[in-house]
């Protein structure tokens with residue numbers, strides 16, 4: 494069973510940047526093979542990783558619906574679906590990337606979604622680690638795209654409102670009884686430490702803080718240039734902070 498890390502939180506808080514840095518950390522310490530999943534319909538994890546994508550799971554659904562009825566004799570449905578999902582995998586050194594793409598459409602894709610999900614689970618078992626970058630908002634959580642997660646990092650900006658939103662996500666997870674072993678809060682873009690008001694709000698929301706990540710102009714500058722996360726030097730304070738948080742978390746989980 495792969496060890497699965499998911500990253501969530503409201504819009505623009507740094508989910509994709511942090512997902513990319515988590516992947517970079519796992520690669521650096523040789524925790525491979527990794528499956529990177531971009532579960533955001535408005536995907537850009539590939540840009541952060543510096544890889545081009547051709548197909549997404551979303552774009553395959555239409556093909557699957559059309560082709561599965563007319564498979565040539567002797568081609569098993571299982572083999573066909575595995576082949577299809579392999580087609581959407583981008584293979585890189587140490588990790589593969591799978592992009593979910595759009596989940597909605599004019600037709601009912603329930604059948605295609607169900608079978609694709611089943612074969613994604615089969616494929617996921619080939620990896621030791623899964624890192625999932627999720628869309629902002631809460632609605633996809635109820636659609637069951639964040640399943641069997643070991644650690645979910647809810648990212649927030651260093652504001653009371655941000656922490657409250659993180660608290661709401663945690664409550665929703667409990668209400669939906671999603672299979673998530675541990676939920677942590679990550680405060681990103683911290684400038685001068687956390688003030689007392691914020692620390693009190695974190696206590697009120699009852700989410701364990703995994704750590705803080707500093708604001709850093711180099712991260713933003715590289716993003717403006719659309720450079721991949723690997724372009725940041727290893728001494729960069731955001732790279733270091735994410736690495737330390739991951740190390741501590743993985744030691745706790747002994748993985």
Ligand SMILES: Nc1ncnc2c1ncn2[C@@H]1O[C@H](COP(=O)(O)OP(=O)(O)OP(=O)(O)O)[C@@H](O)[C@H]1O
Pocket residue numbers: 503504505506507508509510511533628629681682683706707708709710712713716731
């Ligand atoms: N610690 C940081 N210091 C400076 N800039 C940061 C930091 N973390 C993220 N950013 C910048 O914030 C912006 C938003 O980051 P990112 O795209 O990772 O957020 P997101 O939560 O994935 O957004 P979305 O909800 O749109 O998917 C980017 O320009 C990114 O470079």
Ligand SMILES: [Mg+2]
Pocket residue numbers: 508509510533537
């Ligand atoms: Mg994002």
